[in-house]
Amino acid sequence: MxxxxxxxxxxxxxxxxxxxxxxxxxxxxxxxxxxxxxxxxxLTKNDGLICKKCGVFLPDGGEHCYACLKDRKRFSFDTLRSPYVYQDGVRKLILKFKYSGRMFLTKEFENSLADTAVKNNFHNLTECIIPVPLNFVRRVKRGYNQAELLAFGAASKISKPVYTNVLYRKKITKPQFKLAKSARIENVKNSFLVKNIELIKNKNILLIDDVATTGATLSTCAAALKLAGAKKVFALTLARDM
Ligand SMILES: [Zn+2]
Ligand SMILES: [Zn+2]
Known part of the structure; x- marks a missing residue:
């Protein structure tokens, strides 16, 4: 009935x-x-030749991109992987997901994220998931944090706890997309704070966000988590901007 x-x-x-x-x-x-x-x-997949460290597409092949090869300590995360390239349809969907309240789009993305996590063995290598936080004001304005929705979506597929009470934004940073690439790195420096340290001490973490552009936000988050006692931090984003 x-x-x-x-x-x-x-x-x-x-x-x-x-x-x-x-x-x-x-x-x-x-x-x-x-x-x-x-x-x-x-949708354009990011599954061809990519940098072993930062996941950026390598048109000429090789193990690492030039920047990672030149500076191995460039990023504080251990590996970054993303199922999609941030362009065309993926870009349009992520913008709708982020700014037009299309929260139902989480459903389309959670399988792709979970598949990429499994393909890179992140499901075995990590013990918990932490989404990249929004600052309080932006979180209230938007009504949701897209990274958090993605984290819970992926977590339901790979059975990991999601901690939203560990990583916080310390000060209000300007939206990254409004800034030039070099300014983005300055913008996120020292902008994260770690609480409830006992949850992550000596743990390996899977850090989740929607898009990685310079990788600066993810790297700063990873640095803060490691400083607080986390062991390894693997980063997973829906899309990688090139
Ligand atoms: Zn690289
Ligand atoms: Zn269609």
Missing amino acids: KTIKSIISHAVSFVFPITCSLCSTDLPRGAKQRVCPSCFEG
Whole structure:
């Protein structure tokens, strides 16, 4: 017997059909995904030749990118991996996810994140997940932290605890996308604070965010966590900007 809830949801989807978040074609009634299979397949994957350390695409192959080769201590995280390249459809979806309240898009992304975690053995190497935090004001304004949604989505697939009471933003940093690359590194320096240290002492951590551009935010988070006693910090983002 149909519940009232399912009757209402059928009626709503009849009046307002669910459409693909990229190409706007109608999706089948009751569809869980909000991106059509063809758009989803078309997203640019970051699974070719990449830097062993920072995950950046290497058009000419090799083990490391030039910057990581030149400075092995460039980043405080141990490895960064991302299932997608931050361009075209991926970029559009992440912007909707982040700024247009399209929280349902977590569903599209959590499998990709979990798959990348498993492919890189992060599920065995780490003991807990920590999302990159937003500062308090931005968190309240947006109503959600996209990194936190991704972290919980991925955690449900790889069975790890998610700690949202460990890493905090210390001061209000300007949104990274408004700054030039060099200014971004300065912007995040010393901007994170670690609480409840006992949760992460001698643990290996999986740090999750939506996008990695310079890697500066992830590196600063990893440095703060390690300073507080964490052993290794592996970073996982949905997309890698090149
Ligand atoms: Zn589509
Ligand atoms: Zn690199």
